[in-house]
Amino acid sequence: MRPSDAIAHVRHLAFLGLPSEVVIPRMLEALHALIGSRINGFIWSDARGLPTNIYSPVIYMAAREVMVGGYHLMQRPGELAIEDLINGPRVIDNIAPWRDSGRLERTVLYNEVFVPSEAEQMLDLVLRDRDGPKGIVFLTRGAREKSFGLKDRRILLGLAPAFLRALRVGAPTSADPDADEPAEARFLEDGGSESMIVCDLAGEVLEMSADAHVMLDCANHGLIAPGQASTDLPGLPAAVKRALAAGTLTNTPVTVRSIWGHFRFRAFPTAMASGGGLVVLIRQLETLSLRVIDRLRDTPLSPRQREVALLVATGHGPDAVAARLGVSRSTCRDHLENVHARLGVGSRAELVAALVG
Structure with missing residues (x-):
């Protein structure tokens, strides 16, 4: 795809009017085609610049540790925190003064999140409007990879209005499964990706793939329960557990709504060394407008x-x-x-x- 087409695709995604949690992950996929990076992601913030949620599929667990705030317990006074980047004086590359002075390499954020993920280089774009900061786009590369250049910065800066539009126009996804939705936000039963979760007969999660872990966290609104470490296996949503207890999930799929979209669960009995168990398939459904925009891309x-x-x-x-x-x-x-x-x-x-x- 030509760069101009990829830029147009990012802008068209912002045009859809879907919730930002649904559309921004797709915008990040398109951004990856424009600016090669090992990892990219987005952090939502409140008006004070404090992180409220994050999407980053590759460093998901490490990034969630940042959101939980566990790294704050190890920080020394004056060390770089996510809110320092979001509240920085620049629109783009607020991490540069920390990187150029050598202070970044001495921070917990760098050593506990960036280095284990081979994300030693970072480029950031802060999104703000009259009401204050809205969030930050970040891209990373490994220490031995090519540094982000002026062209990369220009492309990222040029997409700031599209990301701001996505943050402004998307209404939150309703938690009511019977609520009406606009046609373009309708979810399609035959689309989306699917992953596998292994449970015991009581519905306790025993094992899952990395993709299923991300989807299950998102089905639970992307929130980590109080006292739960981000490395713990998340539990099934309450509606899914009720269907398992009633014995209906093996016959009738259950669809759960969250801020990240719609997730469909269905179960199949399976034999396990310890006795009976269940394989639960989780599918993140595709919206009508995202399917159409993908097919229009080429x-x-x-x-x-x-x-x-x-x-x-x-x-x-x-x-x-x-x-x-x-x-x-x-x-x-x-x-x-x-x-x-x-x-x-x-x-x-x-x-x-x-x-x-």
């Missing part, structure tokens, strides 16, 4: 045509598309005709089938 459409195609494929009528884009209905119709011609479809129904089915 099409020959212009950025505006992709926006029109996205809105049409997610159920918006002509008036709604025109209003959303701030154009006349006739202009919207012209864009849609061009979309049909470039994708080789003859109707709205064929367009939806190509992008959703």
Whole structure:
């Protein structure tokens, strides 16, 4: 993918209006294609710059230790903390003064989180608006890898408005499984990735893959229980445990909502050395708009045509598309005709089938 297309893809993801916890992980995937990094992630913060949540799939457990705050217990006065980066004087590369002075290598944050993850180099982008800081994007590379350059900084800085938009427009995911959602936020039963959890018959987690660990934490709203270390195995959500106790999970899947999206659980009996057990499959469901935007990524459409195609494929009528884009209905119709011609479809129904089915 050309850099210009990857940048457009990040901006289109921010355009979706999904909760930031759902869309920012996908924006980070696209960012990785633009700026090669060993690890990237995002830390949400409150108005004081204190971390409130984190997403980083590669250094997930080490990063969660930062969120739990255990490293604070080992810090010496004046050492670098995450809030120092978020409240730093710069928009980009607030870690530079610590790195350039040699103070970074003497901090607990560096030695307990960065070094074990081979993430000795870091580039950060702080996101702020009139109400204060919102969070920080971070990218890392190993000590022997190429340093982040001026081009990397320009690309990251240019994407700041997209990340801010994602933080502003996305409404939190409802915890009510029966609540209505806009069409573009609808979750698809046949999409998303799936991982495996091994439990005993009482539903206590015995073993899981690293991917399942991340998904299960996210299904539990990405929160670590008081007194729980981030390396402990998380438990199944309460709704899943109730279904196991009732004996229905092997026949009827259970879908759990959290701030990170929708997660579907289903169970299968299995034989274990200690007796009977269960394999629980957890699937993070895909939203309709994310599926469509992924399928639009490699099409020959212009950025505006992709926006029109996205809105049409997610159920918006002509008036709604025109209003959303701030154009006349006739202009919207012209864009849609061009979309049909470039994708080789003859109707709205064929367009939806190509992008959703």
